Amino acid sequence: MVAPATAEAIAHPAVGAGLDIENVNHAFDIDGAALPVLQDVNLVIEPGEFVALLGPSGCGKSTLLRLVAGLERPRSGVLREDDAxxxxxxxxxxxxxxxxxxFPWRTVWDNVALGLEAQGILTRHRQRVDDALELVGLSAFRSAYPHQLSGGMAQRAALARALVNDPKILILDEPLGKLDSLTRITMQSELVALWQRKGFTTLLVTHDAxxxxxxxxxxxxxxERPARIKADIAVERRYPRHRGDPYLADLRRQILGLLGLEATW
Known part of the structure; x- marks a missing residue:
């Protein structure tokens, strides 16, 4: 298990990359017609920031992540990692x-090593696999198979598979959405600890304010789709944060209001 995050800020300079999303529009082709998904999205994320995207289901959050990852290209606009x-x-x-x-036929170690193997550098960097497993608290399960892991442990293995590449930008598409509530709270603390320790830039999609x-x-x-930015809210609290903090409760009320969910407060 990853050590809990402390109240200290990141102890080293950020190693993450800056992210610039400029005038991005995107649409899907459905039955010969264009379905707009993103509209005039402009966002600047500084190196080492942790930014969360919230919005209605189906509004285009995951599509924006795919554009950041380079899995798709926008219809118009530009995305840059640093200056590239x-x-x-x-x-x-x-x-x-x-x-x-x-992959169910590969051990935890072999699953985590997949990215290095695909790049042809596993032989020279085997220690990085062991280091990533230690970072997420799975060293003792290196020889286990996925069916032998709990949901939280499997997600830790997925995180280790990402971290072994030493990413500058970690892109999280609802990674805790299917976990039970207690495991989810634990994993939230572990994500903050990993981010604080490594200093990568993090972009998270979640439905949970x-x-x-x-x-x-x-x-x-x-x-709503086509997604555009309604608000950019700074969260001015040190870590660890407490769910009962009135400041966070007030921000949550503001966010739910922006999403049209005032009555649920």
Whole structure:
């Protein structure tokens, strides 16, 4: 298990990359017609920031992550990692999805090593696999198979598979969405600890306003599809954060209001 995050700020300079999303529009082709998904999205993320995206289901949050990852290109606009235009996937930007998607026939160690193996550098960097497993608390399960892991452990293995590449930008697409509530709270603390320790830039999609406020420096609230930015909210609290903090409760109320959910407060 990853050590809990402390109240200290990141103890070393950020190693993450800056991310610039400029005038991005995107649409899907469905039955010969264009379905707008993103509209005039402009966002600047500084190196080492932890930014959460919140918005209605189906508004385009995950699509924006795919554009950042380089898995798709926008219809118009530009995305840049530092000063380099994003046009294709790169090991410096790694995605962790809601499902761990571990290969059932490979051990935990072999699953984590997959990225290095694909790059042809595993022989020279085997220690990085062991280091990543230690970082997420799975060293004792290096020889286990995915069916022998709990949901939380499987997601830790997916995180280790991402971290072994030493990403500059960690892209998280609802990675805790299918975990039980207690495991989810534990994993939230572990994500903050990993981010503080490594200093990568983090972009998280979540449907949980509380989760966004516990984890992120900034919360970006998106509109209904086609998604545009409705609000960019700074979360000015040190870590660890407490769910009962009245300041966080007030921000949560603001966010729910922006999403049209005032009555649920």
């Amino acid at each position: 235009r994003i046009t294709a996937p790169n090991p410096s930007r790694v995605v962790v999805f809601q499902d761990p998607t571990l 509380e989760e966004a406020l516990v984890l992120a420096n900034r919360v970006i609230v998106l509109s």
